Amino acid sequence: MRDTRESRLLLVLLIAIAFALITVDIRGGEESPVDGARQAAATVFGPVENGVSAAVDPIGNAIKAVRESGDRHTRISQLERENAALKAKLGSDDRNRSRVRQLDKMLKTAGAGQYGIKGAQVIGIGAAQGFSWTVTIDAGANDGLKRDMTVLNGDGLVGRVTTVGPSTSTVLLATDPDFTVGTRMENSDELGFATGQGDRPLSVQMLNGKAKVKKGDRMVTFGSQADKPFVPGVPIGTVVKVDPSDGGLTRTVHLEPYVGFTQLDVVGVVVEAPRTDPRDKVLPEPVKPKPTPTVTVTVTPNANGEYPAEGEGEDAAGGQNPPTGASRDPNAGNAQDDQE
Incomplete structure (x- = not known):
């Protein structure tokens, strides 16, 4: 042109x-x-x-x-960028390994309770609804999620779904003051209601004011009608404090939750409830106390090949016992002099 x-x-x-x-x-x-x-x-x-x-x-x-x-400076800069990218990749791999461990633990928990779950990842803290203890997960209605579904992870109860969008959902955590869940105590089957208290242990109102509760007792979810919002058998926590009974109709205990709510990453939403109540099957195996070590005392002969008589030789602390008839009181000699 x-x-x-x-x-x-x-x-x-x-x-x-x-x-x-x-x-x-x-x-x-x-x-x-x-x-x-x-x-x-x-x-x-x-x-x-x-x-x-x-x-x-x-x-x-x-x-x-x-x-x-021929440009050495440019080549060095490129290598530095590649090293930085490699370090970032290694960090990402570490995080992925952590997620794999969390996912494996969660699948074992779901398998023990026969829960059908949808895996999700926590992508945000807090919500526009104003709840102080909520998280946002990257699963929603497109993934089959609905309001009032139980949320758990490999450790136990996380919360319940409150708001569902197309691809994200809001989960109300068990630590929120507006959160309440029915509880059942392991073995005794005593019932109660647990309420969130922020960063403090959950407060549980036992329906039986004379219920025998002690530190270390464990509780699971009792379950809800039609399994919404809670399915039964999900581990909640361990009793850390029991308030004195005042003779009332209820009794208050404090429950330390199994879940670390400040470290949430991979969670599971229960989209299919178990056919039967798993009861205590989902609870982890209790830690067995270590046996008390046995103390063995060895008696060795003296230079003449004789064993010391009873009461002589070394005492339990490794010191030399005084001869038979001698007093252990350092002031005994002074008292004898006074009598003379």
């Missing part, structure tokens, strides 16, 4: 149209009127771009290698 007045005018017009489209696209955001055209272009030209990239990558890499071979 020759450099004429018409060609320059056409160039200016094309540039103006391009700037106008860019402005409309930026202001439109995700609802940009050109977004459809962009997606269509990506669909059509994406495979072509991938093919061209695969074809010219070796050439581009070779040219890049030649260009950078």
Whole structure:
């Protein structure tokens, strides 16, 4: 094309149209009127771009290698960036390994209780609803989640679903003051209601004011009608304090939850309740106390090959016992002198 007045005018017009489209696209955001055209272009030209990239990558890499071979400073900077990326990847791998362990533990818990769960990840703390003890998870209605479903992890009860969006949900944690769940004590089957108290242990009102409760007793969820919002048998926590009985109809105990609510990452939403109440099957095996070591005393003969008589020799503390008839009281001699 020759450099004429018409060609320059056409160039200016094309540039103006391009700037106008860019402005409309930026202001439109995700609802940009050109977004459809962009997606269509990506669909059509994406495979072509991938093919061209695969074809010219070796050439581009070779040219890049030649260009950078004489530039030591650039090469060092590149290596530093690669090392930083490798460290970030290693950190990510550590986190992934931690998530795998959490997921494995959660699956074992779900298997013990025969719970059908949907795995999710905590992606936010707090919620627009104003709850002080809530988290947001990356699963919602598209994943089969509904309001008032039980949420757990590998340690026990996390909370219940309160709000469900298409791809995210809000979970009210068991530590929230507005949270209440029915409890059942292991073995004795004493019932109660646990209420959240923030960062303090859960407060449990036992329905039997004369219930025999002691420190170390464990509790699970009692369950709800139609299994909503709580399925039965989910571990809640261990009794750490029992308030004195005042003769009332109820009795208050304090429960330390199994779940670490400040370290939540992988959780499971119970989308299918168990056919039968698992009772205490989901509780972990109690830790057995270590046996008391046995003290063995060995008596050795003296230089003459004789064993010391009873009461002589070394005492339990390793010191020398006084001869038979001698007093252990250091003031005994002084008292005898006074009598003389």
